[in-house]
Amino acid sequence: MGNTKSTPRRLKQASPSMGNSRYEACRLLADKQIPNVIWLEDLLALHGSNTQVWDLHLLVEDPRTAAKILLDSGYEEMPPEARFENDPEFSKRAIRIARYRSSTGVVLHMAREWYYQLDDGVQDFLPPLHSFLDSMIEFWLNISSQDYVDRLGFALYIGCLINYCYYLHNSEGEPVKSLTYAENLKPEHREVHYNITSADPKEESFTTTSRHMYHVRRSREIKEGIFVSRPYEKGVFRAPLATVLEQ
Template sequence: MTTERYTRFQPCYVLRDNDIPCVIWGEDAVGYYGVPTVVFTFYILVPDIDKAANILIQRGWHLEDNAQSQFGNHPLSSAHRRLMPPIDMTENIRIQPSRGPPPPPSKLPPGPTMTILLPATEWHFTFPSVLEGFFPPLPALLDALIDRLLDNDPLANENWSHLAILIAYLYSYVPALKEKSFAEYLKYEHRQYHYDSLSGMRTGTLPFVRHQRKVRDALRDGNHRLCDCSANQDDESLFTAKVEERLRALHASPCSPDEYEIEKLRQEEYERDYSD
């Protein structure tokens, strides 16, 4: 394990050594499962953000103004604590490879960085009785992200687009999520989300998120039966392939590549004749 990797994850070591459960969140978490994303701020879920922050402060971290916090490219207004690492945290580090989390897929992961502590309950994550390492299990990660995404109407959720992107990345890059049977590992109320994500719907859009909120609520109320697809495939707000095809046709070249080359040669011959 390189010093850079160790220093990025050092808050987790400090918290664990002080009996504070924690899991890595955000880009680092999806990166662990194979999503080729870059990482910026280091997000951690903990049971109590104030208790965890106090532990880190005792080890040299210092609180920063929450007004500057972001989740993705949007302000983070929900409960959190934002801390900067000690300036000399890369010095005199005792490396413990056997206890460390696997590194994200980045070839050159960054070193010490801004750390944001998030309350696990608000992000719908329940700590298991035994948690190996610092990364959440894939089903728990997906369940929590979906729950957070569907908490409120997207227009009332400033982070909905980034949450939708993280979920879409998981479905794009994690082979296990391409299997219909993975639904068995998810909460019952999220299984239709999984089926719909595999059905050809355009995920991550405002219509999709609003549709999934209605379906999730119907499942909770017992008013929906799980199926391969919860929407009519003629609904172009959810199935956008035909719309995209029409748009491509509008901007398509008026002639084929062969016709273009023939016309180009004719134009060149005309210009030569005209110049003579």
């Protein structure tokens, strides 16, 4: 049984298909016709972020099926990483495995839980940045108000990953932290985008409890067609709505 704690490292930006042993699991799964994509910190690093990476997180359709293929290839199952042991998205519904004596685990997540549609057209197992951002914003919006209190650390971790995107550029060189980048995102996620791109250091972060409540409400209203998100006026910060009732 391996360690529950992985060792952080920094990646050099490179293609996962060019012989990097860190992404061996991606290739093993693909060889068995199991679609998979790179997720979380590794995705950000491969898009140019200087974030550290720990375990390699992959999205698959069925974690148990994918795990069996890797276990048959010499991997062994590991306990969840200690920092996520109280987060069921990692500790219960994902599967963590690793090569014998490896300090780096491979965590297999169900793509549907992260609001991501697996697409055979993804190159080098790396989703485009806007797809990741759409999925992460949707995941963040679906954190319940109770979990935003009881598991605030996890909620802020997701918010941090979203925020990392806003220091990057897409493949065409367009900065994510621009108003026009909103056109790459789903309409129900653009209010979050405008909040982040217009944020003043003196104002509260989009990750606060009150802002989360505001964005949950606005996202629902956008889907219902009763609110249209627009860029924030300079110097005008939208106050949070007084109350949000969970459905």
